[in-house]
Amino acid sequence: MKKHRQPTSRRGIAGAVLAGTLALAGATALAQEERDITAEQFDKFRAMMEEANTAELFEAKGEALWKARRGPKNASLEQCDLGLGPGVLKGAYVQAPRYYADVGQVMDIERRIAHCMVTLQGFKPEDLAKQPFSNAKHTPDLVSLVTYVAGQSRGMKIAVPQASPQERETYKLGEAIFYHRAGPWDFSCASCHGEDGKRIRTQNLPNFTKPGTADRGFIGWPGYRMTGGLMHTLQWRMNDCFRQQRFPEPGYLSDTVTALLTYMGVNANGSTYRGPGIKR
Numbered sequence: 001m002k003k004h005r006q007p008t009s010r011r012g013i014a015g016a017v018l019a020g021t022l023a024l025a026g027a028t029a030l031a032q033e034e035r036d037i038t039a040e041q042f043d044k045f046r047a048m049m050e051e052a053n054t055a056e057l058f059e060a061k062g063e064a065l066w067k068a069r070r071g072p073k074n075a076s077l078e079q080c081d082l083g084l085g086p087g088v089l090k091g092a093y094v095q096a097p098r099y100y101a102d103v104g105q106v107m108d109i110e111r112r113i114a115h116c117m118v119t120l121q122g123f124k125p126e127d128l129a130k131q132p133f134s135n136a137k138h139t140p141d142l143v144s145l146v147t148y149v150a151g152q153s154r155g156m157k158i159a160v161p162q163a164s165p166q167e168r169e170t171y172k173l174g175e176a177i178f179y180h181r182a183g184p185w186d187f188s189c190a191s192c193h194g195e196d197g198k199r200i201r202t203q204n205l206p207n208f209t210k211p212g213t214a215d216r217g218f219i220g221w222p223g224y225r226m227t228g229g230l231m232h233t234l235q236w237r238m239n240d241c242f243r244q245q246r247f248p249e250p251g252y253l254s255d256t257v258t259a260l261l262t263y264m265g266v267n268a269n270g271s272t273y274r275g276p277g278i279k280r
């Protein structure tokens with residue numbers, strides 16, 4: 001309180017006057033420049049954080065969880081088939097969502113790992129859905145597991161498959177959801193992410209509809225989010241964007257999210273995945 005009442009210093013007044021003048025001089029240009037600087041500073045900070053590799057802590061935790069015998073069946077996840085054969089982790093993350101013939105469904109990686117926790121370890125789906133996203137008190141096991149699996153695809157090319165009719169249908173569904181406008185603001189994902197160069201405040205909104213920029217929805221996830229200091233997967237990101245869109249949030253591990261991740265993943269194909277990263 002006190003601090004706020006302290007002297008309206010010269011600097012303060014000068015600053016205010018200057019700001020006012022500049023505002024008159026060209027508010028838009030200045031605001032634009034400020035935002036660019038912020039984005040640049042953020043990129044530098046992210047590079048530093050990535051060097052320190054905060055996400056690796058979660059990879060290590062995920063690896064321990066993957067190998068530990070857990071759940072009612074007291075089994076590890078080492079026999080889990082993420083699409084490339086039981087126990088094959090290398091490349092699995094960059095090749096999902098994909099069609100899994102054993103369940104007759106297209107699944108994204110988080111959903112498939114959850115499926116293995118249920119079938120191999122005997123966990124109940126409703127227990128996994130109880131607290132799906134990280135908060136200050138708790139990082140769900142699935143978040144660390146996804147981060148570990150993702151780390152095994154570091155440096156590999158994104159190659160979300162479109163070989164089966166189910167995968168192609170899921171892409172189409174994802175595309176339809178992406179462009180579907182509704183809610184109080186009549187927004188779709190495309191309203192914010194369908195063109196180049198859109199921003200909200202200091203945040204660049206990536207365009208997910210075309211190669212070259214769509215990879216921003218893939219690269220850096222799972223991400224350690226500096227806002228709040230929490231590790232999150234793309235499942236969380238999807239729900240948070242539904243919230244921004246003023247839509248009801250989809251259920252955890254829903255078909256809707258798998259379809260959106262398929263649409264964005266395929267559009268990102270060909271780019272190199274750098275592994276779990278840092279997000280704003």
Ligand code: HEC
Pocket residue numbers: 178187188189190191192193200203204205206216217218220237238241242244245260279280
């Ligand atoms: C009201 C605008 C808005 C809408 C509508 C919206 N988003 Fe977002 N989205 C954002 C903002 C803001 C961010 C955060 C950007 C940042 O942190 O730099 C974001 C980030 C993302 C990211 C992560 C991007 C990155 O750089 O890692 C993905 C993926 C994403 N949105 C997908 C979607 C999808 C799918 C939908 C539709 C269900 C959607 N968004 C709807 C505003 C929106």
